[in-house]
Amino acid sequence: MPKTSPLTPHFTLICACGLLFSTAAQGQAVASAKSRFVFKDADGKTDSAEVVTKYAPKKIVRSFAKMDGSVDSKLRRAASIAEERAHAHSREQCWHYVKQALLASGAVNSYPQTAYAKEAATELVSTYGFKKLPVRDPYKAPVGSVLVYGASKGAGHVEIRTKSGFASDFRSKIPSPRPLIGVYSKL
Numbered sequence: 001m002p003k004t005s006p007l008t009p010h011f012t013l014i015c016a017c018g019l020l021f022s023t024a025a026q027g028q029a030v031a032s033a034k035s036r037f038v039f040k041d042a043d044g045k046t047d048s049a050e051v052v053t054k055y056a057p058k059k060i061v062r063s064f065a066k067m068d069g070s071v072d073s074k075l076r077r078a079a080s081i082a083e084e085r086a087h088a089h090s091r092e093q094c095w096h097y098v099k100q101a102l103l104a105s106g107a108v109n110s111y112p113q114t115a116y117a118k119e120a121a122t123e124l125v126s127t128y129g130f131k132k133l134p135v136r137d138p139y140k141a142p143v144g145s146v147l148v149y150g151a152s153k154g155a156g157h158v159e160i161r162t163k164s165g166f167a168s169d170f171r172s173k174i175p176s177p178r179p180l181i182g183v184y185s186k187l
Helices: 008-035 073-085 094-105 117-128
Strands: 036-040 046-050 131-133 146-149 157-161 180-185
Touching: 073 094, 073 157, 094 117, 094 157, 117 131, 117 146, 117 157, 117 180
Parallel strands: none
Antiparallel strands: 036 046, 131 180, 146 157, 146 180
């Protein structure tokens, strides 16, 4: 059996402690180095910013649309028809699909004649007895209401508010980003 020095266990213990402390110090240095990102700004000054190490999304939770009893039941039916017929992606025929849903539900008695979606508001009010609602947030529009959007160029956009989102020639959980002309409904 080989002989060991009486100092060997002490030496081993000292080496192990030194290794442990150096690893902890290095880990702390790396952690502190990762917490700030150092850079030079446009003026040449040194600046730093905190480094994001964990992504924590803030989910925007929108509740389902409210069923407003004062809205014509035919419009609520038009919303469900539009949602059933809608595709996953736009076919650039929003006003055509909304017209068909309104006609199929009986909300309008004849096929609307305007060609462009941004003209829908005028025709719905003047010909079919729709009223402009005092709603500026598309998420607060009642189920079955028709949302009309303008555009500086192009045809605009029109969609029907459904219980879970919006429908025209396609369905979406979010409203159109175009400027909202108004929210229209029959009461």
